[in-house]
Amino acid sequence: MSELELADRARFEQLVLPHVDAAFNLARWLLRGRADAEDVAQEALLRACRFFRGFHGGDARAWLLQIVRNTCYTWLEKNRPMELSMEFDEEIHLQACATPETLAIAGDDRERLILALETLPPRFREILVLRELEGCSYKEIAAITSIPIGTVMSSLSRARRQLCSALANSSTKGAVREV
Amino acid sequence: MKCNFADTLLQCYFDGELSGRTAAEFERHMQHCAHCATELVDLDLLRGSLQLTQLYKPAPASLRRTINAYIHPVAPGRAVSQPLLWHWLAAAAAMLFIGLVLWKASPGLRSDDYQAELAGEIVEAHVRSLQPGQMTGITSNDERVVQGWLDSRTSFGVSVRDFANRGFSLRGGRLDTIEGRDVAVLVYERNGRPINVFIWPTREKDNPPRTGARQGFQWLDWRKGKLEFCAVSEADTADLERLQELISTSAQISRESH
Numbered sequence: 001m002s003e004l005e006l007a008d009r010a011r012f013e014q015l016v017l018p019h020v021d022a023a024f025n026l027a028r029w030l031l032r033g034r035a036d037a038e039d040v041a042q043e044a045l046l047r048a049c050r051f052f053r054g055f056h057g058g059d060a061r062a063w064l065l066q067i068v069r070n071t072c073y074t075w076l077e078k079n080r081p082m083e084l085s086m087e088f089d090e091e092i093h094l095q096a097c098a099t100p101e102t103l104a105i106a107g108d109d110r111e112r113l114i115l116a117l118e119t120l121p122p123r124f125r126e127i128l129v130l131r132e133l134e135g136c137s138y139k140e141i142a143a144i145t146s147i148p149i150g151t152v153m154s155s156l157s158r159a160r161r162q163l164c165s166a167l168a169n170s171s172t173k174g175a176v177r178e179v
Numbered sequence: 180m181k182c183n184f185a186d187t188l189l190q191c192y193f194d195g196e197l198s199g200r201t202a203a204e205f206e207r208h209m210q211h212c213a214h215c216a217t218e219l220v221d222l223d224l225l226r227g228s229l230q231l232t233q234l235y236k237p238a239p240a241s242l243r244r245t246i247n248a249y250i251h252p253v254a255p256g257r258a259v260s261q262p263l264l265w266h267w268l269a270a271a272a273a274m275l276f277i278g279l280v281l282w283k284a285s286p287g288l289r290s291d292d293y294q295a296e297l298a299g300e301i302v303e304a305h306v307r308s309l310q311p312g313q314m315t316g317i318t319s320n321d322e323r324v325v326q327g328w329l330d331s332r333t334s335f336g337v338s339v340r341d342f343a344n345r346g347f348s349l350r351g352g353r354l355d356t357i358e359g360r361d362v363a364v365l366v367y368e369r370n371g372r373p374i375n376v377f378i379w380p381t382r383e384k385d386n387p388p389r390t391g392a393r394q395g396f397q398w399l400d401w402r403k404g405k406l407e408f409c410a411v412s413e414a415d416t417a418d419l420e421r422l423q424e425l426i427s428t429s430a431q432i433s434r435e436s437h
Contacts, residue, residue: 005309006309006372006373009250009251010371012250013250017246020238020242020243020246021235021237021238023238024236024237024238024239024242025235025236025238028236029234034236034239038238038239038241038242041238041242042242042245042246045242045246046246046249049246049249049250110234113228113229113234114234117229117234128229131194132225132226132229132230133229133230133234133235137194137196138191138194138196153187153190153191154187156190156194157187157190160190160222160225163225164221164225
């Protein structure tokens with residue numbers, strides 16, 4: 001049963017519901033699966049609905065994505081705690097960074113790109129998704145993830161390099177397999 | 180050779196986060212720095228492949244449906260839950276008491292001021308019904324279900340019709356107490372706004388619609404076929420008049436067909 005007042009209901013529909021896709025997409029990349037993402041995005045949206053009265057204007061997308069992110073992390077802590085402690089081994093992975101050629105090839109290979117993105121630690125994955133898929137500014141990313149802007153910049157830089165090398169690695173492996 | 184600019188400045192430039200002046204400075208730098216120029220191409224290729232492979236997926240329809248259902252609670256045939264029922268009974272008892280006191284204390288009240296008093300009470304009942312979780316006694320858009328629910332609880336016959344095809348969707352029905360007597364309430368929705376139609380028996384003769392406003396709500400009252408109707412909503416009076424016509428016409432037709 002809805003706990004929204006009638007007036008809030010209209011505001012919620014107008015401000016928050018346009019960002020259901022963004023909410024689902026972030027959850028999908030953080031949890032790496034459609035079914036879990038739908039459950040957790042739903043939980044986050046219902047929570048947003050319940051606490052909508054506490055939202056006093058501002059950027060509704062950032063507000064919603066913040067709730068989605070927190071709900072995802074709580075879910076991960078409970079269901080896959082190993083994943084959160086996962087750290088990318090830069091020593092190993094950054095040996096070879098992708099060249100424009102390997103990236104161009106990657107552009108044709110969706111599966112490989114998804115795989116490469118999924119090998120990144122969640123904190124790097126989310127920052128890439130927010131920047132590249134969601135088109136968020138550094139300021140918005142900082143608001144959603146509650147990390148300082150300086151850290152957003154350095155994490156984004158590292159996340160991009162890691163994705164490059166993950167792609168380069170997978171392309172080398174792919175080449176070996178093909179031989 | 181690695182360039183000192185490469186890490187943060189280059190990235191800020193690529194993401195459009197540099198101010199106009201700093202961006203121009205960086206562009207001048209890039210003319211002489213092959214490293215930064217190459218990095219920029221790499222970043223662009225990476226973005227291109229991320230966006231071209233359609234990694235962004237729209238939310239499934241089932242997710243949207245669940246959220247919408249939560250915001251607009253309409254579930255066919257769902258009865259009022261136990262605590263709410265008690266709430267209603269307590270409210271009904273209080274209203275009955277107030278009604279009796281008013282009836283005894285001021286018989287003269289039931290004259291010219293009658294309409295104003297009545298409208299006030301009905302608007303209050305309408306406002307009460309807007310409280311979360313108290314929308315309807317029975318929530319259903321099936322006219323037969325609502326009809327059955329009301330018939331088993333009232334002694335006067337109310338004909339229940341859904342006018343969804345005319346823009347007034349039936350949302351349910353409930354019982355309320357106005358001036359100490361039971362009234363049936365039909366709940367309609369018009370453009371997302373609820374309209375309550377209060378109905379009770381009367382001995383007075385038919386009366387054309389009268390309208391008024393109170394606390395920001397419009398009401399429209401009419402009598403027809405030994406029943407008095409009062410529709411209340413935030414909606415326009417014109418909407419209430421349309422609903423009144425629909426109800427009156429459908430009642431006429433159902434009487435003639437019997």
